[in-house]
Amino acid sequence: MKQFPYFIYVLVCVLVFGLFAQSAKTVQAEKQPTQTDEQPVQSEGQAAQAKLVVKDHPFDGGDKLDISIELPQQVYQSLTAEKPGGTIMLMQSEEEGGLYRELAKYPPNDGSWKLNEKAHIVSIEVSGLNTKSEYFYRLYWKPHEGEKQIIAETSGPVRTKREWFLGDKWKLAGVGILICGSVIFFIEVAKRGWKLKVRRIAGLEAVDEAVGRATEMGRSVLFVPGIQDMNDIQTIAGLNILSHVAQTAAEYDAQVEVPTSRALVMTAARETLQGSFLTAGRPEAYNPDLAYYVTDEQFGYVAYVSGMMVREKPAACFYLGAFFAESLILAETGNSVGAIQVAGTAQPSQLPFFVAACDYTLIGEELFAASAYLSGSPEELGSLKGQDVGKLIVAVWLLGGCLIETLTVLSIL
Amino acid sequence: MSKINPDDIEVILATDCGSTTTKAILIEKIDGHYRQTYRGEAPTTVEEPAADVTVGVTNAVSEVAELAGRKLLDENDQILRPSNGKQGCDIYISTSSAGGGLQMLVAGVVREMTAASAKRAALGAGAIVMDTISSNDKRKPYEQIQRIRELRPDMILLSGGTDGGTVKHVVQLAELIAPAKPQPRFGDKYRMPIIYAGNIEAWEPVKETFDDDVELSQVENVRPQLDNENLGPARDEIHELFLEHVMAHAPGYDKLISWTDAPIMPTPGAVGNILQTIAERDGINAVGVDIGGATTDVFSVFDGVFNRTVSANLGMSYSISNVCAEATMLNILRWVHVDMQERELRNRVKNKMIRPTTIPQTLEALIFEQAVAREALRLAYIQHKEFATTLKGVQQQRTVGDLFTQDSGGQSIVNNMKLDLLVASGGVLSHAPRMHQTAAMLIDAFEPEGFTTLAKDSIFMMPHLGVLAQVHPQAALEVFERDCLIYLGTCVAIAGQPKPGRVAFRYKITGDLSDEGEMYAGELKLLSLSGDQRATVEIEPARGLDCGAGKGRPISREVRGGEVGLILDARGRELAVGGEKGADRQTVTQWVNSLHLYED
CATH class of the missing domain: 2.60.40.10 (Immunoglobulins)
Structure with a gap:
């Protein structure tokens, strides 16, 4: 499969955006005199x-x-x-x-x-x-x-008179159109069979390894989907990865356990597990009690999970979702029982703890990219790529703007 | 088997019973040093009408005796021992790969963990692994049972679970093997040996699963913990069972076993043994390759870790079609510098399939065969790199500094930059008309980086020396250094992609050879440096290119010469040959001319 030439696309987008911004500015400048021609207010x-x-x-x-x-x-x-x-x-x-x-x-x-x-x-x-x-x-x-x-x-x-569009937001509109256009464009590109390269995410590649370890050691796989409810996008991202973990565990005939701190998350986790066991061709191995509710209380939940880890010594621990003060308690406990640990959260303040105590960490957006990374479907990959390209364009503009501003201040331009 | 003081050993007789030929060599102590002196060979006689391997052995030994003017056999064709003047030898040792060598089936719980460890144990013992059964091999139980029934292995290695780990999965594997009742290749009364090298706690239930139809034995777990492997006991047991069961049931092997002074080893196991011994003694990283007609064996020792792989469908005669299919004709043609059409290439492949034992009669046929060899070696080495990895399932210790690297387990331990010695054996490499061709094939296929010494096994003596190393390591090492290896020279190559038209590195050579200059991207240069000469090579790579000291950093190393000499390679790694961006035929012709590959 041919590799898509991203740099050409980014270059074209930057140029188009530049022209757009320039033309918007020109239109605005040209529009003012024409106001006098309108019905005067x-x-x-x-x-x-x-x-x-x-x-x-x-x-x-x-x-x-x-x-x-x-x-x-x-x-x-x-x-x-x-x-x-x-x-x-x-x-x-x-x-x-x-x-x-x-x-x-x-x-x-x-x-x-x-x-x-x-x-x-x-x-x-x-x-x-x-x-x-x-x-x-x-x-x-x-x-x-x-x-x-x-x-x-x-x-x-x-x-x-209130207008339909705000004149000072034309550039933002341009960025929006470019990012949305990029997403649509890359989805179409992926559908047409171009190879979209996604950077290797070690944490997701280690899922097989972690579940394999649990299988060989005859221990369970622990999955913690964070302590937030289903309205948190991180919890949803965590459950997306749970489907992959559970499918692998089903294939290996390993036991997976999902204690939750929210009742709704438990229900969603059960649905996810059932689907995964079915996909793995082992629907009979599914047991609804694999996902269960513990308590809404942050430290009540942490106390239970930590205690359970010490007693049952799971061989693989996954912490994927929204975490706060409990992150280091969980990760250190998992480390002390000798588990392979994969963590992922979009809480920047918790990332250092996970990095230090876990084997693999999904950093920020990697958690959200996991679904596309694991499924490889054109829609998800295209969406991921489109967003990345959009960010890249904005970054290029920011850098360019900073450079121009600096040169102007130094009177070079 | 008699115990002899190693200091008293003056004459050593060694044989290697191959599938088609039995090779015998004589090693004698001359002026206080062990040297290989004479060599003889005869057809192997495992098949009818002789159906006795010792007939071939005595024939080969007779030839050696005649050449050496030494009486080695008595009137009853028994090997005379100990040596006495021009009569007899002190020890006799042998390896065997006759009848397809040792063929094994391995089983483990997780393919990448205990099953991989079991496979490493079997391969390291010199076996051909026919299949690997595991809980996650994506096959249904009935498919696994069917596969076990279809295969006729010599023995089975069953592993799985760490000590204190899973019992359920291991018993499930035993329950697949037991009802399948795998049939051995040799002997009606032969009971299939099954070695259990898994979770110690699962031994009792596993034992209960099998009945008396199998010869079940237990050794230490190959993976007592996921963090370390323990392959030694399983390998030893494989060797023992190979002698007791497999060899004892092969025609004439019971007699051969009684003749030898050391256990008969499977040939690849012996090759691995000598390579390991050399790497350990010199503290080097080494890779050995043996390319045969049907299979290609690759051995490696990196940082003391030994690995062996058998690429079952990559060979130069019986498997040549498969090489062409896997590598594609375009990839083979890229190494051919003369005008050759794909159609012509296909005809040559098919002719080779019809008459697999023929050797090239024309220059074009030779060029074609060596092009195929490059691809076969390249593919075998890729497979080897994928197999020779760090252990999977190991807990990692991280710091915040690892944030963006986060290396996972299962990374290849094969590192061409750390490779010190590359040894070639097998017909197409050993019998190439010019040693330059052997060196070129090795460099093109293995793509060594930095400073790498190239050598070839002169007469495929490594198996004999592998067994000898167990009895008399000093003798084995001396013969290996002096007579076994023919040093081709040293290859100095840069890693990275040099920019076309720019200088890739500057070199300065002092010592027995004096020279200095610049190597431009894509250039290949051969400098004369004979086997007994040494030179110090200083390399100053261009920015972004590495010769062992880091990108753009200069490096100096003493190198040895050889039959070919010193090869400076500025083509970059990975080698880009053929295709839209790779080197074209004109460039390949320049390389051929630079190394004087096909000059008469």
Whole structure:
């Protein structure tokens, strides 16, 4: 079978993503001027010499407005001079002729004002609004000496509008499409017979070895699916591996034991065991008592399992699921009774304990990849590969971004 | 068998009773050193009309006696002992592989654990393992019973469970064998020997399972704990039963047993014995290969651990079709540097199948045969690497530093970089017209890395020396060094893939040979260094390439010469030959010319 050339795919994806991001940016930039062509949601107010234009902010959640003010030349020059001759104040009210409160003023520019020197336009983005309210705006000119006066005002109410898509999430959409596309793409690739390489996971390859050890030593295989309920994805991943362990145990005619700390997990484990014994061609060897409920209490459960390990000395112990403070207690007990131990959890804080005390450890995502690794089905393998490629693309972009940023800071770019 | 003081032994007579030929050699003490002096051979006479193996033995011994001018047999064709002037010998020893050698069936609970240990014990004792029955061999009980009934092994080795371990599975295995009532090859009154080498606690129920139809014996468990193997007692028992039962029922062997001064050993067991002895004495890692017509035996000793495999369907005559089927014609053709079509190759294979004992008469036929040999050896070595592994089912001790490596049990212990000595025997290797061809076949098939000494067994003397090593180790080692091995030279090869057109390594040679230069990727160079010469070779590999000291690190080692000389190999490992990216015919021709393989 031919090996799929991943690097070509990743390269293409990175380029496509780059083009996508670039085009999204361009579209956004180009879209703004066209707003004026649309049915205006703005009102124009003219007072004195200024022109106030209020527009709905494109691709937002209905909480922003874009306000631009075309100032008379002398006012603009006065504002932008080294020693400004006065300030402009933007005021907002939620009822016509009501109380106006100050939104912003210029100068000083706190970064929210944008200036267009040629057209003598200053603009600002107003946020924190809602779609149900109506807004009125006034612009005051206050010279250093003299009274403030209204130089522009909206003639009617302004409303914001909620859009279907958020404009600042276009890149995220691109990433989402790429990752989903990768998953679909790789599923199709796998279905067409291309060989998708999955890194060797020693812990899963050791299942046969561990069960074989239990068989030769005439002892049982202990499987602990974590202490969380079925709503935890780690428990589900653990039970996926249980099916493989139980099938191997059935083939070897070894005894497997699954104590659980949740009643629902016990039921699921029983179903899993039954299916595995059936697949192995030994349905008569299935005994529902192989999976049983102990207690919901964390340390009550641990005390029982540890005691049982010391008494029965299982030759192989599997800890696959969500673990917390009990991880090291279980792993050390298993180690002391001479068992081959395979552990796996997505709890980063527990991984060092498992690595130190167990023979094999499935680290984080390996636990979730186990199902695809063991089954080798195109759908699961394709999904695994697609996610990996998606992560790789994001990683490449992160690295690229960091590099560009660093070079920019160092003034190399 | 008489006990003789080893210091008093002056003349040693040894025979190896093969399936077709019985070979006899004479070893004499000359100037205080043991040397192999004369050799004779005669057809083996196990079959009718003679049906007595000693007839072939006396014929072969007679030839040696004539050549040596020494009277070795009396008027009744009995071997004269002890030696007295130009008469007789001090000890007589023999090996045997006549009638297909020792054929065994092994059984264990888990295929990769106790069954694998039992198989190692049987192979190490020199047996051919006909099948391995285990609880997880994916066969239904009726299929297993049918298989046991079909086979006609000489003996069965039953193992399973650690001491104090499973009883149920072991008894289940016994319950498969007992009703199957396996029939032995020889003798009507022969009771099938079954060696039990399993869980000590299962012995009683196992004993109850069998009736008097079998000769049941118990030895120590081959796997008392999963963490260690104990193959010695099982191997010794196999040797004993081989003599008592198998040999005693073969035609004339009872007489031969009474003649010998040491127990008759199965030929491969004896070969393994001498290789182990040499590796142990010199503290080296060694691989030996014996390629025959039907099978290929590979022996290895790495870090003191001995392993042997028999590739039953990889051979140069009876099994040549199977080699071609397994290796594919394209893979065989990649070693052929002359214009040869696949059709022509197929015709040659079929001709060889029709007349398996013929030898090549033309250069093309020789090139073809050696191409097949490369593939047969390569495949046999792959099988050997897969079998020679660390023990499975062993608890690992880890640190956090092992987070991303997490090596599992069952890793191959065969490491070409650590290989010091590679010994070849068997027709296609031993009788190649030029020793350069033998060296080239070894290098291409085994792909040794770093510094490896190449040698061949001059006249397939290793079996004789294997038995001798049990009686007189000093004599065996002296003859092995001086007369058995013909040193071909040393191969210096880099591991890793050198970049095309770039320098793979720089070398500087001092001592009996002075030279220095650069080896470019894909190059092969032969330098003249005779058997009694030594040279110090300094290698400076390119980045990413390894010659034994680590990637890119320089290394210096003293090497020995040989009949071929010093071979510098910059082709990289794994060897890429044929296919889209591998070396093409032009490159293969360059290699052939570099090593002067087919010059007259």
